[in-house]
Amino acid sequence: MYKIAVIAGDGTGPEVINEAVKVLKAVESDAISFELTDLNYNGTRYLETGVTLTDEELENLKTYDAILLGAIGHVDVTPGILERDILLKTRFGLDQYINLRPVKLYPNVYTPIKNKTDQDIDYVVVRENTGGLYTGHGKFEDHGTENEVAVQEMIYTRKQVERCVKYAFQTVVNRHQEVPWKGLSESETQNGKIGKLTLCGKTNVLTYVFDLWQRVVNEMAKDFPSVVLDYVHVDAACIYMVESPERFDVIVTNNMFGDIITDLAAVTQGGMGVAAGGNINPEGVSMFEPIGGTAPSFTGLNQINPMAAIGAVHMMLDHLGHSDVATKIEVAKKAVIQKMNSMQAAQMGYSTTELGDMVVEELNTV
């Protein structure tokens, strides 16, 4: 019995989580079951009580096996408060040091990239999730004056970089346990390589932080002889993600760049309706979420795409060690996606609840 904390959140969060939970319940069996606890850590509660997420509540989250998150953000709350005090507080407090974002274009899903298909867009971004610019270190000098200086520091410890890079190397190895990555050259395959790790940085400008990242990657490479090393500057990465996404297998990057490039990546895989992510602490409690946000204009209309939230469930099960069940969900999700007109809210050809039901129906037939 897995204890799952469900933070449905704000806006369309509860609607997509509703469908995700349907799917979760549909895969219950003698071997696997879930005890779900709804937690109202969201903007509505904050407006009513002034409470975001208390330290006790954060502590309590550590007692679950995993967390399923809808979306947090409220039109009546100043941007930044809920993000910092609920989402980032959880990521930091539970030391979810990896933000894992698979980028996969499914057949029949529209991509704005001309001439690219599901054969070309299939990679993973490993975003560092607890350091860098997100640590909130900085200062104002002469605040409000014409000589004002604002500082925001990109801080990385070697330990933070090492654990992230190690996870990324392992992701390459796990991804290609059975079949080597198809982007390898013949000679690479002959030399025993099975996949590629791309460090996405900015060594030409961020000469301290990415010097450290590059050194860590180079040093760790000897423990992963089957992985081909690659480096791209983040600006060039944006070009390649559009022009030649097939050149990527696993990308590892810092928190800020990871945030930005995964939105670009998401749009190439069909947009926010389908992109899911995991905030992972390999030794602790991880949290899975659709990465699309609260979509206030669609709230309550039964028109939002639940596929990203269902994707979050798929990732969660994979993480909990049930890759067989996770694969079943992915197959079912893929089959339903074939029938949809679009991944865009209100243009899907089906309602949110219909799509959840359809995935459940598929699950019952596979």
Ligand code: IPM
């Ligand atoms: C994300 C989001 C968050 C981030 C925001 C909401 C703080 O954009 O999960 O990518 O910047 O990490």
Ligand code: MN
């Ligand atoms: Mn983001």
